[in-house]
Each structure stands twice: as C-alpha cells, then as structure tokens.
Amino acid sequence: MKYILAVLLTITSFISFSQSVKVIQVDELVALVNSDKEKIQVINFWATWCGPCIKELPFIEEVAESMKSQVDVQLITVDFVDDLTKVEKFVERKQLKSNVYLIDNVDYNSWIDKVDERWSGAIPATVVINPVSGDRRFVERELKEGELESIIEELL
Amino acid sequence: MKSKLLLLSALVLFFAGAPKAGYELGADVEDFTLKNVDGKEITLSEYGEKGAIVIFDCNTCPYSKAYLERIKELDAMYAPKGYPVVAVNSNDPNKSPDDSFDKMVEYADENEYEHAYVYDADQSVAKAFGATNTPHVFIVQKNGEKLVLKYIGAIDNNTRDAEAADKKYVQDAVDALLEGKSPETAKTKAIGCTIKWAS
Numbered sequence: 001m002k003y004i005l006a007v008l009l010t011i012t013s014f015i016s017f018s019q020s021v022k023v024i025q026v027d028e029l030v031a032l033v034n035s036d037k038e039k040i041q042v043i044n045f046w047a048t049w050c051g052p053c054i055k056e057l058p059f060i061e062e063v064a065e066s067m068k069s070q071v072d073v074q075l076i077t078v079d080f081v082d083d084l085t086k087v088e089k090f091v092e093r094k095q096l097k098s099n100v101y102l103i104d105n106v107d108y109n110s111w112i113d114k115v116d117e118r119w120s121g122a123i124p125a126t127v128v129i130n131p132v133s134g135d136r137r138f139v140e141r142e143l144k145e146g147e148l149e150s151i152i153e154e155l156l
Numbered sequence: 157m158k159s160k161l162l163l164l165s166a167l168v169l170f171f172a173g174a175p176k177a178g179y180e181l182g183a184d185v186e187d188f189t190l191k192n193v194d195g196k197e198i199t200l201s202e203y204g205e206k207g208a209i210v211i212f213d214c215n216t217c218p219y220s221k222a223y224l225e226r227i228k229e230l231d232a233m234y235a236p237k238g239y240p241v242v243a244v245n246s247n248d249p250n251k252s253p254d255d256s257f258d259k260m261v262e263y264a265d266e267n268e269y270e271h272a273y274v275y276d277a278d279q280s281v282a283k284a285f286g287a288t289n290t291p292h293v294f295i296v297q298k299n300g301e302k303l304v305l306k307y308i309g310a311i312d313n314n315t316r317d318a319e320a321a322d323k324k325y326v327q328d329a330v331d332a333l334l335e336g337k338s339p340e341t342a343k344t345k346a347i348g349c350t351i352k353w354a355s
Contacts, residue, residue, distance in 0.1 A: 122289035122350035
C-alpha cells in the first residue's frame with residue numbers, strides 16, 4: 001500500500017501543473033508594470049542562462065505562494081524568442097507556478113526605462129510595486145532569502 | 157542625529173548593492189593600467205591614438221558571446237583609425253571560475269582576439285566607470301593629456317541578430333568623434349549579465 005502511494009505521489013508530482021510561457025510585446029510589458037490591480041506586483045527579470053537569476057527564483061516562488069492573497073508575481077524572461085521551447089522546458093523542470101512571460105523585443109534601449117529608470121540593464125532585476133499607493137522598490141542584483149518579504153512588508 | 161545619518165547611509169549602501177557610481181558623460185576618465193591576455197600591461201591613455209572603445213566583457217555571458225564577432229569587427233574597423241577596442245573582464249573568478257585570467261588567455265586564443273582583453277583583478281576599473289553588466293561600452297576620447305567619456309551603453313539595438321540591428325550606436329558614436337562631432341546618441345541601455353562582484 002505504502003509503495004503504491006509512493007508511486008502515485010511520484011506520478012502526480014510529474015504531471016502537476018506548471019505555467020506555460022506567454023510571449024509578450026513592449027505594450028503588454030508596460031501594462032504589467034503599470035497594473036491597476038490592488039495586490040502588490042512583483043516583476044522579476046531573469047533568463048535561463050543567468051546563474052544569479054536561477055538562484056533567487058525559489059525565494060520568489062516561495063513569496064508568491066506564502067503571500068498570494070497580497071502579492072502577484074510576474075516572471076519575465078529576456079531569453080530570445082527562438083529559445084521559447086528551452087524556456088518552457090525550464091519552467092516545467094523547475095515547476096514554476098508564477099506567471100511566466102517572454103519579452104519578445106531585443107531593442108532593450110527602447111523599453112528598459114519604461115520598466116524603471118534606475119535599471120542599468122543587468123539581470124536579475126526586480127521591481128516591487130504597490131499599485132494603490134504608487135510606491136515602488138527596485139533591486140538590480142540577486143535577492144537573498146527573505147529579502148523580498150521585507151521589501152513587500154514595507155510596501156503593504 | 158549622527159547615528160541616524162549613519163544608519164541611513166548604511167541602509168542606502170545596503171540597498172544600492174553593487175557599486176553604481178561612475179563617470180557621467182563628458183567626465184575626465186582616470187587612466188588605468190591592466191594586464192592583457194598577452195602578458196603585457198596596457199595603459200589606456202597610451203593605447204589608442206585618439207581614444208578607445210572600452211568594453212566591459214567576459215568569457216561566460218551569453219550576451220557577450222552574442223556580441224563577440226561584432227566586438228572583433230569594431231576593433232578591426234576602428235583600431236586603424238585611432239579607436240581600438242579594450243575589452244575589460246572584471247568578473248570575480250571566485251563567483252565565476254571561467255572568468256579567471258588563465259581562462260581569459262584561453263578564450264582570447266580560441267576566438268582569435270586581435271583586440272586587447274585585460275583583467276580588472278580588483279574590479280576597481282569597473283567600479284570607477286560604473287559598469288554594471290556585460291557587454292557594457294564606454295567610449296573615451298583623448299583631449300591632450302585627458303581622457304574624456306563620450307558614450308555609455310550598448311553596441312547596437314539588436315543583441316540577437318547583428319544584421320537586423322538598425323541602430324549601430326558605437327559605430328555612429330566613433331564616426332561622429334572622428335568627424336570632430338559629439339555622438340548624437342551618447343547614452344543607451346541594454347540587457348546584460350550582471351558583473352560578478354566579489355563579496
């Protein structure tokens with residue numbers, strides 16, 4: 001019986017739901033950054049090839065789960081659109097539950113300032129916004145465990 | 157009051173994370189001497205006849221790889237005109253082992269670098285420039301004894317595909333300098349790998 005349960009658990013963990021990846025353009029990205037939702041918006045820029053980004057992803061996913069009544073998390077990859085399948089496989093393998101987007105625009109200079117003028121262009125980069133108060137925080141480096149929670153607490 | 161100020165500045169430093177200060181456009185750039193992959197020391201002010209295209213770069217960043225050929229072409233095009241490329245690797249080899257000096261030598265050899273590829277071992281040059289990611293370009297122009305910063309930013313506006321880039325920021329900027337003008341677009345931004353700072 002125990003054995004069957006273990007097998008069942010293993011199978012369900014393999015087929016459990018993870019996000020698909022939505023390809024977006026700059027106007028959709030701008031809409032995400034300027035969301036009029038009530039929840040705190042966490043917008044994280046990453047890529048499958050970016051080591052520090054991958055290290056901080058579990059911390060972000062943890063917050064998305066533990067604070068989900070107060071926070072929306074959007075993960076935006078800057079991987080090239082040619083690598084969409086690679087990104088989808090990554091999302092599947094890491095079982096990412098947050099919304100995952102791929103920004104399909106490599107003319108970075110045309111949109112980096114629309115996300116945040118403080119952003120130099122390095123990733124990882126994370127914007128945390130309280131759409132109601134308009135307060136926002138910007139972090140252009142790897143988030144440490146617990147750091148995102150404190151930033152969100154400040155904005156709540 | 158003093159302690160509050162101290163606390164505040166500590167907080168500011170904490171949230172600032174990686175060093176961000178750096179030269180503004182038009183600033184005098186402090187000269188530097190760093191070891192090149194051929195073992196010789198390169199001094200910025202003595203390297204190019206009219207200036208230099210300083211590019212913070214590395215062995216490991218996919219965006220650096222995407223621009224590798226374009227960086228070689230920039231040197232081939234502008235070294236003879238007095239603006240050679242000086243690629244600078246500032247990544248901490250403890251954080252990014254494939255960016256050690258020995259690996260730089262191998263990488264430059266494999267990829268047949270003609271341009272300088274120097275090692276910023278203590279990251280002081282990246283900090284002075286305010287470089288944040290790779291590849292990150294700073295064009296300096298010689299003005300008598302001085303080195304003046306004339307352009308900060310991206311190489312062009314299409315990382316993925318050189319052919320599709322319709323704004324060649326660095327070429328346009330150097331061309332303008334060669335004609336005695338100021339670059340029309342003197343500051344741009346691009347996505348890149350963050351410089352791996354020593355902790």
